[in-house]
Amino acid sequence: MTDDLAELPEAAEGDYKLERSTISAVREAIEGMDALAIDAALDPLHPADIADLLEQISSGERRALLGLWSMGIDGEILSELDDNLREEVINFLPAGVLSEAVREMESDDVVDLVEDLEDDQQEMILGALEDADRVAVERALSYPEYSAGRLMQRELVVAPEHWTVGEAIDFLRREDDLPEQFYHIILVDPGYHPTGYVTLGKLLGSPRAAKLLSIIEDSFRTIPVTQPEEDVAYAFNQYHLISAPVVDEDDRLVGVITIDDAMIVLDDEAEEDIMRLAGVSGEESLSDRTLETVRQRLPWLGVNLFTAILASVVISQFEDILAQIVALAVLMPIVASMGGNAGTQSLTVAVRALATKDLTGSNLWRVVRRETLAGLVNGIIFAVIMGIVGVLWFGTPMLGAVIAVAMVVNMVVAALAGILIPIGLEKLGVDPALASGAFVTTVTDVVGFFAFLGLAAALLV
Amino acid sequence: MTDDLAELPEAAEGDYKLERSTISAVREAIEGMDALAIDAALDPLHPADIADLLEQISSGERRALLGLWSMGIDGEILSELDDNLREEVINFLPAGVLSEAVREMESDDVVDLVEDLEDDQQEMILGALEDADRVAVERALSYPEYSAGRLMQRELVVAPEHWTVGEAIDFLRREDDLPEQFYHIILVDPGYHPTGYVTLGKLLGSPRAAKLLSIIEDSFRTIPVTQPEEDVAYAFNQYHLISAPVVDEDDRLVGVITIDDAMIVLDDEAEEDIMRLAGVSGEESLSDRTLETVRQRLPWLGVNLFTAILASVVISQFEDILAQIVALAVLMPIVASMGGNAGTQSLTVAVRALATKDLTGSNLWRVVRRETLAGLVNGIIFAVIMGIVGVLWFGTPMLGAVIAVAMVVNMVVAALAGILIPIGLEKLGVDPALASGAFVTTVTDVVGFFAFLGLAAALLV
Structure with missing residues (x-):
């Protein structure tokens, strides 16, 4: 299986791949400390591909490669590197190589390069520029982050x-x-x-x-x-x-x-x-180390633990009926899960439509109505299916009815939450992609368990 | 609240918005059947914005607008329209307007326009082209869908x-x-x-x-x-x-x-x-009608119902212990939910890295190892937290131990499933974005419930 999986990505990459053989050749050359062989392998590559290679090899290999081939690193390769590797590489470059590299870059590329660096690295690079260029870069840095001023080049006709x-x-x-x-x-x-x-x-x-x-x-x-x-x-x-x-x-x-x-x-x-x-920080990169990955994923998992406990508190209110009818414990995750999925569908559509400016004041209420109706129709379809499954499985018609009604309720709520929560967050200035998921699944879990167990408590004893 | 929400998107849109006032003006003009006013409102707009407007008004308004302003629809507007609206609009256009519109388009835009149309509409448009252009478009259509041949223009220097x-x-x-x-x-x-x-x-x-x-x-x-x-x-x-x-x-x-x-x-x-x-068909559009939306969402919800029932079958194997210890029913969704979230994080990172060709044979095993380790570390962190919560809540130390161990197991499995399932699907030629979610949550649900309830059955009675 190792080999099969390891060979996977090449088939899909068409012509634009960093050849596996190139990476192997570079690895061998690193091991043999053979700077000439590294040069021979990397020289024909596009700077973007060299940057990808630097990202794909291990950090030990990267350090060894930079030791042998630091004079090969130019401004274009630096521009193409992931932010988090850039600092590592810049730290490793001799000052002469670094100044040479940044001097040949266009002003917008220098801005892109230095804006995320620590102050001392930033100063080192600005110091390497000619006066006119340094002034241009410093002026660009005076514009807000992620603004047109940071993105533009000053060279024009x-x-x-x-x-x-x-x-x-x-x-x-x-x-x-x-x-x-x-x-x-x-x-x-x-x-x-x-x-x-x-x-x-x-x-x-x-x-x-x-x-x-x-x-x-x-x-x-x-x-x-x-x-x-x-x-x-x-x-x-x-x-x-x-x-x-x-x-x-x-x-x-x-x-x-x-x-x-x-x-x-x-x-x-x-x-x-x-x-x-998906609850992953936008800054996460494939070349992060384990602890960085842990740190990036932790906050969202923490939020999820909180909402999961909230759902459990709801369940705990119904311990009596759960103890009497164990079938409820068997079936209750289905209601929550279907609501969670329906809600995720709606919220993803809403988040994307907000990002592409397709969802506006002009069609908002029509979209809300459509989502609600679609939730209702899908809710009814799956309520009928689950009602039948519930009856066949546990032989209690009323249990089938309870799960069916809870399903309809939760899927309509899911559709509404899926569209209204992202819109509300956008209005509050919070990126809806960031936080909608936690809110929507909290709503669908809580409503799902409450509707199902509450109805069961009212109707089944 | 209506007004607040309805006003929302404008604030975020900066300069590039289809002004709400324009849409209102067009709506009024439609109601008053005032073709001149429609023309006055739409004429200054970019074709892409006119297409957006057509997408944002209701289908009744759209029909009325086309009736009054069909001569205003040109090739550029048709190119900008969503696929599903394009057919509707083309059906409504007088043949003369349509031929005029397509004749002024570049060959790649005509290809883009006709490739998704029904045969009769396609023939109508091809028939309106001059011979040389028609041959060019037909040749382009002979290339596979979604290939460079469909995307290219033949006009070159x-x-x-x-x-x-x-x-x-x-x-x-x-x-x-x-x-x-x-x-x-x-x-x-x-x-x-x-x-x-x-x-x-x-x-x-x-x-x-x-x-x-x-x-x-x-x-x-x-x-x-x-x-x-x-x-x-x-x-x-x-x-x-x-x-x-x-x-x-x-x-x-x-x-x-x-x-x-x-x-x-x-x-x-x-x-x-x-x-x-998110389990939404890539073809879904905000201007779809309710039934189309239902149809697009149904398959994924069906898959999810099946996997949720599978998880319920696992739970039903432990009915005895659930009847004895209701606390298990209260806590079990937490284990499944944390696994589901951790799995979604891993799989999203993997799916994106495959799409951007950052995940290759060269770094695959390093990434798998990192994901597994990160899952283990996060699993231990949340196991400790949940162990303490479990003990404090239910006063049974062994229950805390059971949920802690189940949590670690499920989060490691989640991390592994999150990366190996997308890679396996890609290898089988299935888009990993399409199917990974269902497989990963099935794994985390089944493993989560089985580990937690199985351990409880072994250790708590």
């Missing part, structure tokens, strides 16, 4: 809005210091306010005499520098933007955000939602 | 690899029919095999005499036309691609995929994972 296509092309051909990647020329008025943009394709396809203003794109929209990055990602996804100018509070151009940065944010946000819905 | 910068610029300035959006010039050899690409920015910034081959990008990589779209999205995200040429089995250039399409796939894949982990 602007043109006065009165220019013609010919003037813009001549300017580009003259200019030595164009950004590594750019997709638009941003038009600015004399006050440096962006007023439109032109794609390079349109520029190349238009007559030299044409005014830039005559070929600007409809898709143009500016992004406030303090806007939360998740809203930036939403805008890129919703409006299919490729790049967007960022403006300060006076509407002056301060930077540009490109779609590749927005894509990373979108991916991170979805990842965070998935993790939080 | 190529240059022979021996060209200079000057020749390429002159060609672009001469060419009348450039694609709406393009970011690279793809270099091809005489056999039409792509050999590199050049960004437009680099093209504009280089001397006319320079060879294109001297300014090609490192990031160049081709995508096989049959590659699954999720692997395409992974490649764009991992390697920060902006566009990538697509090649057939002979490595000949057949199209190009751009980052905006990859971003949509990435978003869809994450959405599907989130939904499937």
Whole structure:
């Protein structure tokens, strides 16, 4: 079984995999302390793949590799590393390698690199930058975390809005210091306010005499520098933007955000939602050590223990009837479990719809009504099934009726809780992905046990 | 409360919202059958926002709006609509409006539009296209669903690899029919095999005499036309691609995929994972009707009922001891619930790590060991807490010991099941996001009840 499982992921990875053979080769080279062999194995790889490799080997191997190959680590690899490994790697790099690495990075990548570092590491890296770059990075760091100001790059191409296509092309051909990647020329008025943009394709396809203003794109929209990055990602996804100018509070151009940065944010946000819905901290990483994992999982398990005890307290109120009719103890988890599942379905739909801005004041009550009705219909379907199962199993028609009614009640409550709790949390400014699960399952456990045992106590003795 | 809740989402939406006032204006205009007012409200909106509005109003309002404003529906709005609404809207559109709408679309958008339609609707739309476009769309439809061939556009810009910068610029300035959006010039050899690409920015910034081959990008990589779209999205995200040429089995250039399409796939894949982990079909949409919602949720609830009954069968094996010690019925859900939560944490981490290719043969056993150890440590922590609670609550030290041991056992099993079950499913070709939850909670319920009640039966009488 070891081999079978170990071989698993490759089949699914298609062309874009860090070859298992590469990792083996690197491991062997590490063991043999063979820096040349490491270089030969890693040199053809994309920096993102080298970062993945660093994440996948053990921490002992990582230290050995860095000892042998620290000069191979460049800014791109650092950018691609998981936050929690980045500090470890930076600590290990000789100062010279580190300065070289950060000097070749774009300003937005340096910001991304330093923003999560400890103060002393941050200062070391800022100190390695040239003055102009350091000022740019420090200004970016003055914007709120997770804002457009942190995400944008300052390298951009602007043109006065009165220019013609010919003037813009001549300017580009003259200019030595164009950004590594750019997709638009941003038009600015004399006050440096962006007023439109032109794609390079349109520029190349238009007559030299044409005014830039005559070929600007409809898709143009500016992004406030303090806007939360998740809203930036939403805008890129919703409006299919490729790049967007960022403006300060006076509407002056301060930077540009490109779609590749927005894509990373979108991916991170979805990842965070998935993790939080399952009670895992969004910061957890596969390369964490055991104790870090324990620490990340503990809080949610603690919350769950509390809610489970709450449910047990409800059960304990019915000890008498449980002692008389043991069948109740056998059947009661079914009611709670079905409610919990129905509630999780509703809450996941609600959390996602809130995240994608599909659930708004305009359709809220229609969605609540739909969820409630769907809960009712599914509740009735499963009530009938469980009623029959209950009767057949224990031969007591009234027991079947009790579980059926409790099931309907709990599934309707689950649907309502599943949608209203995330909405309430969002309104309170709490991320609904983070806390909804605990509240919803508490409600469905408590209501499930109470409805089932309460009805049994009233009807079965 | 109505008002409070109804106002909620706006606060969080920042600049990118479909204004509530716009929706109200459209609703009023629909009620007053005022086509001009509808036009005035919708005309300034982005097609994506118009599509959102169509999704958020009720189906009655939607029909009325389409009756009054069908000439306003264009290809872009159709592209942005949810699949399940698209058919409804297309059915309602006059044939002339529909042909006009699809004729102005790029080939990849037409493919996206028609691939999920019924045969007769598909034929109607294909019939409205010009011959060349129809052939292109039909060829795209011949590629497997969710493959690169469906995602790519055929509109692209190529240059022979021996060209200079000057020749390429002159060609672009001469060419009348450039694609709406393009970011690279793809270099091809005489056999039409792509050999590199050049960004437009680099093209504009280089001397006319320079060879294109001297300014090609490192990031160049081709995508096989049959590659699954999720692997395409992974490649764009991992390697920060902006566009990538697509090649057939002979490595000949057949199209190009751009980052905006990859971003949509990435978003869809994450959405599907989130939904499937919660037992909701990935195809569910907020604009579904109640019965559709019931149908989408039913299968998972059915699976859950089956697993819950399985757990009940385990409990029923211990009816004797339950009748003697009612405290067992009170405490047993806690063991199962803690195991279920710990298992969900592990499985979510595993499912995501498989999706992002972070969990591979290279680190599998290290991750399994870490999860097991973390489960053990958390299990011991909560075992101590619950042991104390059990003793304090019921005054029976042995009961505290029983629940403590059962808790440790179940949380270790949960951690193991949480990681091994998704990996096993992936190996079998089943999406681990889809089915892991049911298996893991079955395991934790069965093991939880069996360990707790079995130990109690052995030690407490």
